[in-house]
Amino acid sequence: MLRHLAIAPLLLATALTVPAATTQGDRCSGVRVPGAEYAVSSCLTDLTTTGTTRTGHTDKEDWKGLVAPDTVTPSGVPGVQIDGYFPDTSTTNTNHGWNHDSQFVIRLPKNWNGGLVVAGPPGTREQYANDPIISDQVLAKGYAYAATDKGNTGDELYKDGDRPGDAIMEWHRRVAELTVAAKKVTDQHYGRTPRVTYAAGLSAGGYLVRWQLEHYPELYTGGIDWNALTFTKEGSLLTTLPPALRAFPRLTQGDQAARDAARDEIIAAGYPADSEKQWGYHYAYQWDLLQRVVREEVDPGYDGATQGGTPFCPAGTGPGCDTDYDFASRPRSVHRAVERISLTGKIQRPLISIQGTLDALTPPAAFGDVYDRMVADAGRAPLHRYVHVPGGTHTDGLVVIDKEAYKPMLPSFVAAFGELEAWARPTTRS
Known part of the structure; x- marks a missing residue:
């Protein structure tokens, strides 16, 4: 994991003075990525998902579920793609068989408009997650595009770092690091910065x-x-998810009054009333997982030595159950960890x-x-x-x-x- 860099100027200086990795592969561009440990470039006839899906320069699984069926995205943007990674010690990203985090992708369209768009992925996804929803859209306008995996991926990202909040703090450094490097890359490739x-x-x-x-x-x-x-000092997901986890199982239990009361609890936690048809999906795939991952990242002591919590534990089943989590009552050290990322x-x-x-x-x-x-x-x-x-x-x-x-x-x-x-x-x- 990248060591903490306290202020932006230090980050910029570090990124710009670390020796660059030599671009390998077919050497079609000769571009070097400042600060990268490894990078490989490819000349592609189409940098959008229409082309990169065929050539293996994206990962369709990484953006699964992010686009509506039958969505038509722009295509036909030739240029250079650079894939690589910055120095890091964690290994959750298995793309390209590298088993190395802090992976990135940089796309340089042939017909550049002079702009750059930089993105990090949603959730626990990797550097290709935004390909159809952001990369395709901006490449079609002529922008260069760069994306990072945030420095740690997957459902056990909380294992990265030395103290609560470290994994999420790394996300910010990795985006800034890539932005600095991508600007230098455009300078090399096009002869000017964005x-x-x-x-x-x-x-x-x-x-x-x-x-x-x-x-x-x-x-x-x-x-x-x-x-x-x-994320805010008041808790963010850690205050909205537990009420939904407690109430959702009761939506199908008891009489109508009891079911209505459970529905009202979820709405009172901030969820839109007309979003009810999604609640089953989010309960099964998102609410419980995110509560446990985020809580483990900022409050690992809540469930003792257990890592990642206990999936779908019913309310009232004992200490360490994330369904019963009450952020407001947690120790000051937990609140300080959340303040770091707020x-x-x-x-x-x-x-x-x-x-x-x-x-x-x-x-x-x-x-x-x-x-x-x-x-x-x-x-x-x-x-x-x-x-x-x-x-x-x-x-x-x-x-x-x-x-x-x-x-x-x-x-x-x-x-x-x-x-x-x-x-x-x-x-x-x-």
Whole structure:
């Protein structure tokens, strides 16, 4: 794991002075990636998922469920793709048989518009997760694109690092590290650095966008987030997930009054009433897993020596059950760990946030609305545009649950990105 770098200037200096790895493979570009331990480049006739799926330069499993069925994405963008990794000691990312974290992908379109878009993946995914929803969209506009795996992946990411919060803190450093390197790569490949640099991301990737604009604004012209996770000192997921886990099993138990009471508890925790058809999916695949992973990362002592918690433990089954987790009552050390990874709202570059009104994982009342208030309270409201997308779910793959009520958000992301281009103009430092 990359050692802690206390301030942005130190990070920039480190990234720029570490010897670069030599680009290998077919040597079609001769580009070197500053700070990388290994990199391999390929000249491709199509950098989008239409082409990279055929050539093996993406991982379709990494973006499974993030796009609605029958989604048509742009294609036909020739250029150079660079795959590689930065120095790291963790090994959860098995792409390319490298078994090495801090993997990245950089795509350099032949017809470059002078811009760069940098992204981190949602959830516990890897560097190709955003390929159809972000990479394809911006490559079609002529942007160079770079993405990282955040430095740790999978459902046991909490094993990375030495103290609570380390794994998530690494996410931020890895995005900044890649942004610095990608700018140097465009300088080599095109002969100039980007005129604009945008950060973009979905869910946990959206949280990274917000953090970058709060802490490393000198690297970016602006950003766009989509159903962003928002860690706050009040607990975030650790306060919204346990009530849902406690109440969901009772939705089918007892008389109608008891079932209605369980439904009301979930809604009271911030979940949209009309998102009910998604609750079964999230209970089975998201709520329990994320509660245990995030809690283990910031509060490993809650369940003693057990790592990753006890899946789906019923409420009231004893100490260490995440269903009964009460963040407010946890020791001060736990609250300090959460404060380390918490946002402040003090963005320093233009940011557009799009939020699905029927998101049942990072629901607007507890996430998007909260961050919008945080930005306003920090005196940064002129830098933030917050857009509710009617019928939007956490990921577009969920629209199949109810195609009448739920709507894909990808068109709203594309429209918002166009708005960001018009709003966030080049500065002296992009």
